[in-house]
Amino acid sequence: MALHILMRIFGVFVVATVCFFSIYNGTTLFTLHPVLMSSGFLLLMSEAIVAFTSNSFVASNLKYNERLTLHWMLQLSAATLIGLAFFSIYSHKNNNNYDHFVTRHASLGLTTCLMLVGTMCGGIAARYSSAFRKKIKPALLKIIHSIVGVITYTMAIITFCLGIDSEWFRAQSGAKLVTILTYSTGILAILALIQPFLSILTKMRKVNNEN
Numbered sequence: 001m002a003l004h005i006l007m008r009i010f011g012v013f014v015v016a017t018v019c020f021f022s023i024y025n026g027t028t029l030f031t032l033h034p035v036l037m038s039s040g041f042l043l044l045m046s047e048a049i050v051a052f053t054s055n056s057f058v059a060s061n062l063k064y065n066e067r068l069t070l071h072w073m074l075q076l077s078a079a080t081l082i083g084l085a086f087f088s089i090y091s092h093k094n095n096n097n098y099d100h101f102v103t104r105h106a107s108l109g110l111t112t113c114l115m116l117v118g119t120m121c122g123g124i125a126a127r128y129s130s131a132f133r134k135k136i137k138p139a140l141l142k143i144i145h146s147i148v149g150v151i152t153y154t155m156a157i158i159t160f161c162l163g164i165d166s167e168w169f170r171a172q173s174g175a176k177l178v179t180i181l182t183y184s185t186g187i188l189a190i191l192a193l194i195q196p197f198l199s200i201l202t203k204m205r206k207v208n209n210e211n
């Protein structure tokens, strides 16, 4: 539980700071991009990830099915914000005749968004895994979904750090704050991923022993 509270503190600090420095000169299609991306990935997706762990102070009293509902609702809300964030930067670039996906941030960001779509499809498959029982073990399908989810989240964290290290954001916030935000984001990611990672290892061992 302490890990979850700490994760929230770091999450709110990073997202609130990014939002403040992004929009204090005004809100445009362009400035909506960091606001929505950071809220979607760093706040909502982090919460969705910990919803299944014993660390979660929100979900600790919930039954498995209720946790599942919380998980997909948070994930769907995150995906909605991320979709809008993608649309805002894509439209901004189109309106200004800029080239698309030319920087490391942009190409990794595109890959992360595509991976997110894949993770969500995998989540639906994992939810109805019994239907594929003859082809693949439900437990294995769930492990694959968790692994892809962890990879997608890690990629989002790296993309985010490249985003705050962009020339534009450095000019908004200053280099010192970018360093503080980068370290804080790293800590947030470790706090969010530690339990899901350990639980993947436990489940893999269990599936291995059953074979």
Ligand code: HEM
Residues within 6 Å of the ligand: 018, 022, 033, 034, 037, 038, 041, 089, 090, 093, 099, 100, 101, 102, 103, 104, 105, 106, 107, 108, 109, 110, 112, 113, 156, 157, 159, 160, 163, 164, 166, 168, 169
């Ligand atoms: C994990 C979250 C993020 C993802 C997945 C993401 C994704 C993307 C994508 C796909 C593009 C390119 C769009 C195109 O070329 O049409 C882009 C551009 C951009 N993003 Fe992000 N972004 C994220 C967070 C941020 C943050 C937090 C900032 C700044 C604080 C930021 C700043 C920028 C800037 C300045 C551009 C335009 C320059 C460029 O193409 O690199 N992004 N982002």
